[in-house]
Amino acid sequence: EKQKLKRLRTTVAATLDGTVVELYANIELPQDVDQVKENGATGVGLFRSEFLFLNRDSLPDEEEQFEAYRTVARKMRGMPVTVRTFDLGADKNLDHAKRVAANPALGLRAIRLSLAEPQMFNIQLRAILRASRYGQIRILVPMLSNVAEITQTLHLIQSAKQSLRNEKIPFDEKVQVGGMIEIPAAALSLDIFMRKLDFLSIGTNDLIQYTLAIDRADDTVAHLYDSLHPAVLRLVAHVIRSANRASIPVSVCGEIAGDVVFTRLLLGFGLRVFSMHPVQLLTVKREVLRANLPDLIPITQKILKTADPEKIHALLAKLNA
């Protein structure tokens, strides 16, 4: 079984009707890249850079971060490497964090923390930019909730670029900047985000948490964390459809992207880029190879029209039969 899957490593992920799909991998540390290559990913869709900051006493300096990003860029040999700027706070706290938020998931985390700590952010942006000439690095901004956060981030990226130019340090001038869509407010005001961003990545783990008001780290409400809630499905489908219409590349990098229960559903919604844990990649690829889009689309459209959980489950079973 495992041997059979391994044989799919170099097979192009295309549906029966010939639609090519990109299967990217999520990583936490540079050493994860070996597994990414073993499983034949066509890119890194999410490098959770905050893992470079965790379980230590001091912050990683520019040089250490540069080396980490460069290692991944080099090993991926020109394939996209999406570095998410640090998503610290909430469930991933710095050991020496000064502030303890009353409600960390709604507090100073991710891009909010980056904008509140511009020096720390600038070090990371310089490190990412410096690494960008060793491969195809893209910058991904987590937890956007309003457009001012993008404007400020783009401004800080411009300043980091200018400082590198002044120091005659080379970098890729065309490095792309994308945003994570993981707060319902961003999903529902997508047009303004799309005007400023080169690509989008849907973080369904947080999108589900914030849409349903279910703390993803709280076991007592885990049974209410429902990836198939109609509100979640409609938000995800809306983001994919809007991005496709605007010709803005869009991926899903939350857990559902690596779960074969969702593969056909997401294909039917129009998703063509999936990013997941590397060990899930070949099973998802097998599912893509077996899928036929003309059969899927009518059922996925029906799923979006019903709010009845039982009907959703029945239609999903039919879709996956």
Ligand code: PEP
């Ligand atoms: C997400 O929220 O879906 C996501 C991919 O990011 P993380 O799980 O790191 O919050």
Ligand code: MG
């Ligand atoms: Mg997230």
